[in-house]
Structures are given as structure tokens and as C-alpha cells.
Amino acid sequence: xxxxxxxxxxxxxxxxxxxxxxxxxxxxxxxxEQTLARWRHEGKGPAFIKVGRAVLYQTGQVRxxxxxxxxxxxx
Numbered sequence: 287x288x289x290x291x292x293x294x295x296x297x298x299x300x301x302x303x304x305x306x307x308x309x310x311x312x313x314x315x316x317x318x319e320q321t322l323a324r325w326r327h328e329g330k331g332p333a334f335i336k337v338g339r340a341v342l343y344q345t346g347q348v349r350x351x352x353x354x355x356x357x358x359x360x361x
Contacts, residue, residue, distance in 0.1 A: 302346030305335070311343050 298314055299306070311332075312319050325331030326341070332351035335342045 298348060299345050302344065302349070304345040305342040306345060306348070308334070308341040308343065311348070314348070 298304075306314070308322055309319060311322060315322075322331060322341075326334060332343050333347040335344065
């Protein structure tokens with residue numbers, strides 16, 4: 287896991303059930319909102335919930351996605 291990803295985990299709300307709007311998730315992951323939209327379209331990225339036009343991410347799902355996508359440091 288990169289130092290940025292580890293830092294993002296510390297910033298996520300404690301409750302796994304907490305919902306984060308797609309407009310706020312880039313602050314936790316360090317990616318653009320357009321990147322999240324592309325990931326959703328491509329079936330990549332954290333699982334999301336769509337309610338009407340709103341796209342929400344559950345904190346626990348984001349944590350699981352980060353853990354599943356962590357990479358070791360190449361030496």
C-alpha cells in the first residue's frame with residue numbers, strides 16, 4: 287500500500303456503514319472525481335450505491351477495495 291493509501295484509510299469515517307458522496311471521495315483516495323466516474327463505467331473501483339442521481343460509497347466497501355488493491359513496493 288502506498289503511503290497515500292494508508293493516509294486515506296486514516297481519514298475515512300470510523301463507521302463502516304457511513305456513506306460518502308462521490309464528490310467527496312476523491313479527497314480520501316487522491317483521485318479525480320472523473321476517475322471515479324470512469325471506474326464506475328468500467329466496473330472498477332470501490333462498490334457504490336446509486337440513489338436517484340446520487341452516487342454514494344460505503345466506508346467499509348472503500349476500505350475493502352483499498353485492501354484488495356494494495357501493492358507491494360518493488361525493490
